[in-house]
Amino acid sequence: MTQNTLLTPYAAPFGHLPNRMVMAPMTRFRGEEDGTPQPIVADYYAQRASAGLIVTEGIWPSSRGQSGWRIPGLETAAHVAGWRRVTEAVHAAGGRIYAQLMHGGRHGHPLSRIDGDAPAAPSVVVSPELVHVRDGGKAEPVTPRVMTVDDIRTAVDDHVAAARNAIEAGFDGVELHGANSYLIHQFLADNTNLRDDAYGRGSMENRIRFAVEVVRAVADAIGAERLGLRLSPGNPQFGMYEADPGPVYRALLDEIDGLGLAYLHLTDNDRYPALDDLRPHWSGTLIANVGENGDPTTKEAGEAVVADGRADLVSYGRAFLTTPDLPHRFAVGAPPNDLDAAHLYTNGAEGYTDYPALGARELQTSTST
Secondary structure (H helix, E strand, O other), X not given: OOOOHHHOOEEEOOEEEOOOEEEOXXXXXXXXXXXXXXXXXXXXXXXXXXXXXXXXXXXXXXXXXXXXXXXXXXXXXXXXXXXXXXXXXXXXXXXXXXXXEOOOOOOOOHHHOOOOOOOXXXXXXXXXXXXXXXXXXXXXXXXXXXXXXXXXXXXXXXXXXXXXXHHHOOOOXXXXXXXXXXXXXXXXXXXXXXXXXXXXXXXXXXXXXXXXXXHHHHHHHHOHHHEEEEEOOOOOHHHOOOOOHHHHHHHHHHHHHHHOXXXXXXXXXXXXXXXXXXXXXXXXXXXXXXXXXXXXXXXXXXXXXXXXXXXXXXXXXXXXXXXXXXXXXHHHOOOOXXXXXXXXXXXXXXXOOOOOOOOHHHHHHHHXX
């Protein structure tokens, strides 16, 4: 495979994909105040149904894991009904869609959570970033309380319950967010897990224990073939620090590779070549993200990691955010739309569902130049 590798079909264990382009999860704050996705969320994802696979924005599995105001949830009957409208719209447009479950851990604030409580985390380590709160504002982060063993077991149960709700809502599967500084990542990283118990830093087995337990529990609940896992080894986002990610993530993948998960969604970065190091430890489908904390991923960068065998699929974030017909743009050589940064995290349709697809006039211009 050389030219247009991304546009070739892929026979995934979880179904046939018409191309190898995945829409990456991106927080957009388009939930109602109770966490139900707004009606425009169905329009947004249906517009992007030509992706080989869509992975939703991070969705909190329970209010205990809510990281920001108007981030949607998958806990209540209203949430399930709201997401069912989304999955029906995507399926009607010919797409496939996974729900990403994102427990915030230390991320969160009493003013950004429905329950009004402080977040809990593996250890008492404050996030260095401001927190999105009610009415579109930001606040200084609060000190999280330490999760007890019972809290940890509850968090596992919350992921299981939300995964079952996702299947009830019509999702094709679920992705666990073990990346980008959220709860699973907090247990894996050096500076956010200072525990000395069975979930702490005393051994590699302890450090990966929470991630392994969540993966196994959700796989048992909905089927491993409907479960993906996202990891971002060495990602410094939101103040995370991992001095030597390799041994931790190799141990984690060796522990779960035999479960038969739908895929591993892995981000690569200059600090740690995750794709090169971890691909030999993963026998299943691998989705690569090569634009984390850098420039948006180009078509050429995506083609390269598939062509050289480091990945089977490639996820695109910002390009899919602005360009609902991204696979078509790649096929005809047309550029993506420009980003409307002013409305990235607002609450309406502007900068969300108003990005245009390529029309006949634009198509003629792009193919004639």
